[in-house]
Amino acid sequence: MSIRKRKTLLTAVAVTAGLTLAAVTPALAGTSTSTASHPARAAAVPGAQGDPRNVTQRVADFYGAYIDAVWDGEDAAAGADLKALRAFYLSNSARKKVAAYEKKNHADGILFAQNVPVKWKVAYTGSGAGHATSRVTLTWGDGSHAEVSRIDVQSDLKTRKITDLKPVR
Structure with a gap:
């Protein structure tokens, strides 16, 4: 040939x-x-894309994975996933604050709710004193009457760990 x-x-x-x-x-x-x-x-x-150096991206990665694990709560691995996600993305002090919130309010201290949102988005809102703040917007349901809640998430710029979470009132 x-x-x-x-x-x-x-x-x-x-x-x-x-x-x-x-x-x-x-x-x-x-x-x-x-x-x-x-x-x-x-x-x-x-x-989709990402950058592990970007703290706002890391907050988005955390919330995406966390919501997926809560959504799939019947999966046997979901509980271990939630614990591992918290350990990896949250500082020790943030985990303690989340645990205290959950004990007091009988609700998830990451979502500040007892149910699971169907959509989420994260936006950078500012930085200073070695921290960056991201605003997480959670959408609870579909359609024109879907409820929305917001959480301000503070991250340490050096460690990239989430150091504080506060619901926006």
């Missing part, structure tokens, strides 16, 4: 493999247009 025929054959195989992968990947990722057979929502997300 000539070199030209081999190159043509290899090119054809590569193109076929690429087209097959392009056709199969959306189905494997769960982004098909039909959601009737999948009870979970398949929302189009434009993409």
